[in-house]
Amino acid sequence: MPAIKVKDIPNLGIGIGLRIPHYQEIFQNKPEIDWFEIISENFMVDGGKPLEILERVLENYTIVQHGVSLAIGSPDALDFNYLNKLKALTRLTKTPWLSDHLCWGRLPGAHYHDLLPLPYTKEVISYVAERAKIVQDYLELPFALENLSSYVSFQQDEMNEWEFYSAVVEKADCYMMLDVNNIYVSSRNHGFDPMQYVNNIPLERVLQIHLAGHTDFGDYVIDTHDHHVTDSVWELYEKVYPRTCGVSTLLEWDDKFISFQDTWNEALKAKQLQNKVTPQKKDDRVEAMV
Amino acid sequence: MSYDPSVPLKLKTTQQWFGGVISQPIDENSLINPIAPSGNAIETEAPLYISPGPKLLSHQRIQIYNQQYWWRLLTVMQENFPLVTRLFGYHDFNQTLAMPYLVKYPPHHWTLNDLGDRFADWVEEEYHATDKELVLFSAQIDWAYTFSFVCEEAPKISQSEIDSSTLYLQPHLFCFVLPYDLFQFRRQFLLKDPDYWVENDFPKLEHYPEGENGCFVLYRNQINDILTERISFEEMTLLKQLQAGRRLDDICAWLEEQPQESQLYKAASAELGLWFQRWAKLNWLTTKAEG
Numbered sequence: 222m223p224a225i226k227v228k229d230i231p232n233l234g235i236g237i238g239l240r241i242p243h244y245q246e247i248f249q250n251k252p253e254i255d256w257f258e259i260i261s262e263n264f265m266v267d268g269g270k271p272l273e274i275l276e277r278v279l280e281n282y283t284i285v286q287h288g289v290s291l292a293i294g295s296p297d298a299l300d301f302n303y304l305n306k307l308k309a310l311t312r313l314t315k316t317p318w319l320s321d322h323l324c325w326g327r328l329p330g331a332h333y334h335d336l337l338p339l340p341y342t343k344e345v346i347s348y349v350a351e352r353a354k355i356v357q358d359y360l361e362l363p364f365a366l367e368n369l370s371s372y373v374s375f376q377q378d379e380m381n382e383w384e385f386y387s388a389v390v391e392k393a394d395c396y397m398m399l400d401v402n403n404i405y406v407s408s409r410n411h412g413f414d415p416m417q418y419v420n421n422i423p424l425e426r427v428l429q430i431h432l433a434g435h436t437d438f439g440d441y442v443i444d445t446h447d448h449h450v451t452d453s454v455w456e457l458y459e460k461v462y463p464r465t466c467g468v469s470t471l472l473e474w475d476d477k478f479i480s481f482q483d484t485w486n487e488a489l490k491a492k493q494l495q496n497k498v499t500p501q502k503k504d505d506r507v508e509a510m511v
Numbered sequence: 512m513s514y515d516p517s518v519p520l521k522l523k524t525t526q527q528w529f530g531g532v533i534s535q536p537i538d539e540n541s542l543i544n545p546i547a548p549s550g551n552a553i554e555t556e557a558p559l560y561i562s563p564g565p566k567l568l569s570h571q572r573i574q575i576y577n578q579q580y581w582w583r584l585l586t587v588m589q590e591n592f593p594l595v596t597r598l599f600g601y602h603d604f605n606q607t608l609a610m611p612y613l614v615k616y617p618p619h620h621w622t623l624n625d626l627g628d629r630f631a632d633w634v635e636e637e638y639h640a641t642d643k644e645l646v647l648f649s650a651q652i653d654w655a656y657t658f659s660f661v662c663e664e665a666p667k668i669s670q671s672e673i674d675s676s677t678l679y680l681q682p683h684l685f686c687f688v689l690p691y692d693l694f695q696f697r698r699q700f701l702l703k704d705p706d707y708w709v710e711n712d713f714p715k716l717e718h719y720p721e722g723e724n725g726c727f728v729l730y731r732n733q734i735n736d737i738l739t740e741r742i743s744f745e746e747m748t749l750l751k752q753l754q755a756g757r758r759l760d761d762i763c764a765w766l767e768e769q770p771q772e773s774q775l776y777k778a779a780s781a782e783l784g785l786w787f788q789r790w791a792k793l794n795w796l797t798t799k800a801e802g
Contacts, residue, residue: 262622267663269683271734290621296518296526303621328530329512332618335579337529351517372575374562377521411697429712440566441575 227338230363230428231317233283233469237488244274246481254485256283258471261319262290265306275451277313285429285469286319287398292326293356293366294339294349301359308360317397318363318428320398321351323386340375341385350392357395365396365428370406370435370444383418390426397422400431401458401463402444405451409442419461427465432458432491433473447476449487455494462491463498470495528560533576534617536610541581543574556682584626585609585619590706591627592653594697595646598773600709608646624661629655645716648693655729659737665797673787676798679756684795686750688724691716694739730795745778746786756800759787792795 234255239247246252247306257278264275278284311319324336339345345361368386380388390397399422408415434448450458450472462470474486477489514523547556557569564572588609589596596604604767609671612633618626631650638646662682680686687693699714719725726747729739742750752762766783769776779786790796 265622266624266661268735269659269661269664271661273735274586275560292621294522296514297512298515300621325526327621328526330516330619331530331534332621333530333533333580333621334583334618335532335533335576337526337576337750339523340522342521345522348517348519348522352515372564373569373572374564375525376558376560376562376564379524408579425756428701441564441572443575 231469232467233285235316235488235492236285236471237484238287238471238473238475239278239284240478242478243481243484248277251281251347252423252481252485254282256285256469256471258285258287258473259314261267261286261288261307261310264314265303265310273297275313284314284316285471286316288321289336290326290334291321291356293325293352294323294325294345295323295327296325297327297329299352299355304359306373308429311360311362316362318365318379318396319360320365320367320429321391322369322395324369336369338369338371338373338375339385341378341380341382343379346385346388346392349502350389353389353393353395363396363428364477365398366390366393366408367398367400368403369432370403370410370442372410372441372443374411381413382411383421387422390404391423395426396428397424397426398429398431398460399424399427400433401461402433402435402450402454405454405457406435406442406444409437415457416460419457419464424461424464425466427468430458430465430470432470432475432488433475445476446473450490455490458491459494459498462495467495501509525560529573529576533580534575534752535577536614537577537581539606541578543570543577551611555659576594581610581613583631584613586790587623587626588613592630592650593701593705593801594649594653594693597648597700597703597708598642598646598713601705604705608634608638619657624657627657628720630654636688644690645693648687649690649697651685652687652693652697654738655687658682659685659729659731660684664731665801667794670788670791672798673791674759677756677758677797677800678753678798679800680750680753681730681795681797682801683737684750685729686747686754687727687729689716689727690724690755691718692725696731728795730793733794743778745775745782748775749779749783749786750790750795753796767798 235255236258237254239257239259264271266272290303322336325339326333326335326337338506366389404415404418409420432450432454433444433446434450436443436445436448448502470491535544543553545553547553547764549556553570557573561569561573563569585605589601589604591626595608599607612630616629620712631647631654634647634650665681696716726742726744727739728742731739732738749762752765766776766779
């Protein structure tokens with residue numbers, strides 16, 4: 222799928238992650254919200270309540286899929302049983318795009334259920350980009366890779382994260398799911414300037430932004446998704462968003478849940494910031510991609 | 512699954528080392544094992560792969576992933592086995608059961624729904640305390656809830672198919688024969704957090720009279736709720752006949768071989784048709800073999 226199709230990707234507005242503690246509010250009151258993001262794997266099941274819930278949500282809302290188990294940089298062969306299930310789910314949800322992380326997470330026979338960082342080397346770029354191409358072609362949808370929050374860097378690294386991330390998505394000709402909180406978390410853990418990151422990635426490839434809260438342990442910061450978005454991350458978002466062409470933004474909140482309304486109110490802060498700034502025109506971004 | 516032939520050797524080697532380190536059990540203070548899987552000190556081995564950070568040393572940095580690995584898996588185990596977790600409390604559940612289980616049976620699939628699929632087997636094999644029976648039944652029941660929540664719905668059976676087809680049980684149906692009403696016990700137990708039960712007396716678990724058992728079916732209904740129902744011993748006997756798939760006429764022939772004075776023979780003679788109709792209505796039966 223050529224990257225020029227970016228012009229067809231809609232800006233859905235502001236969304237939040239669809240999570241179990243909010244189901245009751247969603248079904249009873251059908252709150253007005255632009256869209257929901259689901260964790261694909263939560264609904265890649267053979268039957269039962271999750272699929273029933275999904276079908277009910279789809280009656281009233283747009284859903285975008287975000288995955289956690291593709292593990293694109295793992296050393297084992299791509300799992301086409303997984304991809305088949307993922308593709309089947311995209312047919313059900315009619316997701317306009319889907320995303321997963323630029324990470325690895327398993328070895329043959331072993332699954333770590335985490336988003337593990339990759340060494341930033343040229344040969345890893347080639348390896349991951351080739352697999353990302355296959356995934357995007359197979360799924361027949363715009364596919365975005367998300368930057369991680371990371372807590373280690375490798376001795377064999379040949380470049381910094383933003384160079385690696387940029388090279389992978391450009392070589393694969395896929396998109397960026399830019400997690401602004403992850404940039405901040407990694408900047409603290411690795412000691413770089415988050416704006417240096419932002420200034421050196423192809424922002425025209427960003428098709429969605431993630432926001433979330435984190436936990437600051439002093440010596441390091443963990444991407445916990447269980448707090449409000451910090452001021453530092455909002456400030457970064459305010460600088461990033463206008464340099465995209467106005468892309469869909471999503472708040473992730475995955476633990477120590479607050480009410481649906483409070484979660485939505487937190488997400489709406491993004492809309493307030495968006496109103497303060499003028500995004501790049503979409504046509505400009507399309508030309509940049511071409 | 513096998514290795515991708517195009518994976519760079521250095522990447523593969525690094526990932527094998529990384530995976531080995533983060534899946535080693537953390538200690539009771541959640542600290543990384545001071546010895547790496549290679550037998551070397553982690554403090555000296557980690558810097559060969561991991562750069563030190565602005566504030567953390569190499570082994571302290573990978574320790575974060577080691578902790579995340581275990582905390583995530585233990586949380587899933589606690590969620591999937593809420594009754595067993597309450598019997599032990601969080602600490603003992605983690606240390607006595609969940610961690611040893613996960614060492615022997617580490618995650619083998621991309622979905623965490625399968626994480627506990629061998630936990631009851633592990634209890635059977637490895638847990639030998641005096642409360643083994645209760646722990647094993649509890650693990651089996653917790654797993655039945657977890658599995659039934661997301662498993663396949665096999666084709667429903669029509670009344671007309673009862674007479675003509677080989678019948679099986681739905682994948683979401685589990686049969687239990689118990690010396691006590693563990694389902695009622697579980698409902699009461701789950702009203703409070705595991706920490707509460709560390710400090711307070713457990714709900715009363717009343718045994719049935721000597722020689723009696725309670726027969727229970729756990730199943731998923733038409734609106735995907737998980738329900739339990741106590742049934743007669745005779746119904747349970749026939750349902751178990753269907754686990755491997757049987758035709759109704761085979762069941763009838765088998766019943767004819769039973770002693771005519773037996774309760775099974777008498778009850779089935781009177782109720783068999785009604786039982787099958789009810790089971791079909793409750794969606795307990797299917798014509799599709801499991802798997």
